[in-house]
Amino acid sequence: MVIDLRRCIGCHTCSVACKAENRVPLGVYRSWVKIIEKGNYPNISRHFLPTLCNQCDHPPCVINCPVQATWKLENGIIIIDEHRCIGCKYCLASCPYNARHINPLIPIVQKCTFCHHRVYAGLEPACVEACPARARIFGDLNNPQGEVAKLLSKHPFQVLKHEMGTYPQVYYIGADLDAMDPFAGRKEWM
């Protein structure tokens, strides 16, 4: 997935579409938009960072799950078997992107699956379809004629926490470093 932040307007439609499509309970999110403001008046700007599971190529959650309840499909999407998960929460602790959450209603771990059920049926993920600014582009990176490969060939892009060696598969065009930094503008947790 490519998220083109030059187009993002910070409307949270992706978050709402995800909640509706996947019936995500109150209090947890599988896709959300981080918003930061930076600078001093009058030189200020606001930046968005839509965040979701990065469907890593080398996923620490899959390596660390002790019961094979989460694994990577052939198309690269990482899914969770809700009936096998024992809720040890080790995957939550291993995920560098804060993408996983405990479902408050049924105590198991869940996360964004790129709307696997929709992809399987030939549709796009709900957030991609709902985005009014067409900031999210979904497709196969290995298809050289696809829009994802074209965008990434032509534009400078970033991924989140490249240094973790997880090879995340959500690519950002025009992301702001301060929005990507978990510590920027935050002292209160210390």
Added chain:
Amino acid sequence: MDVNVIYNVEHEMHLGTLIALYFYLTGLSAGSFIISTFAYGFGMVKYKPLGKIGVVMATLLLIIAPMILLIDLAQPLRFWHLILYLRITSPITWGTFLLTLYPINCMIYGYFMFKGNLKRTKIFGLIGIPLALMVHGYTGFILALGKARVLWNTAIMPPIFLVSAMVSGLAMMILVVIVKDYFIQRGKEHDPTLIYGLGKLLVVSIVLDLILIGIDLTVLLTSHTEAYIAALMLLEGSFSHLFLGVEVFLGALVPLFLLLFPLTKRWVPGIAIASVLTMIGILAMRYIMVVGGLTIPLS
């Protein structure tokens, strides 16, 4: 330049105190098992009174510890998935087998010890040492392989866990011996040299523990941004009171003083205080590692 976070989502982390407690109990168990093998595995006659207490404590603690893990599972009734659908890359899978084998070995070892079969006791004691080391070493790996958390993801985590297990195990053994000598068998004559000997071992392991913590902090302070922030959290952030005050000062420096200062090192109540403080310090260390590691934000 000012940066303000206007909106962000942080998922609640449902992991913490119970896991820290579990690590603490496995540490105590591994420590007391190793002390129990001093006499029956390596033939150090001085520590013979500790053999039986050691193995009973080790077995009991290792029966309680996995119960805490089960309570911590969101789906405790699915625990059998751990054996049926194991994934060998996950340290929790290693733990599944170690936590099964180790208590069984403890019981066999204890059975032969109480039967007085010294040869078999020695064999199972020597088998148990690598098991005890692995049972506690793997808990270090659980943290070290959780690579999202900078405080955990360090190669020194398993050694730190092993040394702190030795520290807390020795402290608990000293307390057990003191309770046995001065409260339960008050009338009998007893020899305090055993307590002094354990005290010396405790000094060595506390010093080793402090050195390892120092190494860890030095590398954190000079490593990448996230590591530096984690070190600051320990030194001046929300965990500084617990880390500097309880873990380092009360849990290591005060006991070291009590055990080395000429006036107090032969004073049994002083040694008892030192042991209690050490045990509290190691509990604080487990809590800081688990909960502190999870406090550092990811998104």
